[in-house]
Amino acid sequence: MNRSMTRSIVSAAVLLASLTPLAASALDGAKLFKEKTCLTCHGKDGKTTIMPNYPKIAGQNRDYVLQQMKDIKSGARNNGQTAAMKGIMHLVNEEEMEALADYIATMTP
Ligand code: HEC
Structure with missing residues (x-):
């Protein structure tokens, strides 16, 4: 293998690596x-929650986590504790919630 072939393979790998995250978010x-x-x-x-009664979310099912975020943001899920989190949900849009759900699902429970 000559030098320029090596270089093209390396740049292809770099390109692939930079494109891969698009698959999820x-x-x-x-x-x-x-x-x-x-x-x-x-x-x-x-899982190291600031309050003992706040939920541990690490490793939780992706679709479930996404739905909870949407419901907390929209107000569809609403109980005494939801208010704490609802206050910050204006900071995230749907695409960001999806990326967060992907990440949370990969965390070690
Ligand atoms: C101010 C504290 C606070 C912040 C900041 C916060 N949360 Fe929450 N979160 C809570 C509380 C409290 C609940 C439980 C709500 C309830 O009882 O309905 C919760 C619930 C959840 C749930 C549902 C868990 C389940 O088992 O149903 C998910 C998922 C979640 N939060 C993710 C996030 C993400 C992602 C962020 C950042 C965008 C975030 N939270 C920011 C306090 C917070």
């Missing part, structure tokens, strides 16, 4: 989890 769920303050209440590992 173009956004970085781990980054959003910090930026959108999720970790404040749910813990940076998704």
Whole structure:
């Protein structure tokens, strides 16, 4: 294999690596989890919650997690504790919620 072939293979690999996250979501769920303050209440590992009665979410089913976020944001899910989280849900749009759901599902429970 000559040098230029090696170079093309390397650039193809770099290109692939940069495109791969698009398969799930173009956004970085781990980054959003910090930026959108999720970790404040749910813990940076998704299970060291700030309050003992807040839910551990690490490793939870992706579709379930996404639906809960949507329902908390819309108000469809509403009980005494939901209010705490609803207050920050204006910070995330649907695409961001999807990226967050992807990320949460991969966290170690
Ligand atoms: C101010 C504290 C707070 C913040 C910030 C917060 N949450 Fe929550 N979250 C809660 C509480 C409290 C509940 C439980 C709500 C209830 O009892 O209905 C909850 C519930 C959830 C649930 C549903 C869990 C289940 O088992 O049904 C998910 C998923 C979730 N949060 C994800 C997130 C994500 C992602 C973010 C960041 C965008 C976030 N939360 C930010 C407090 C918070």
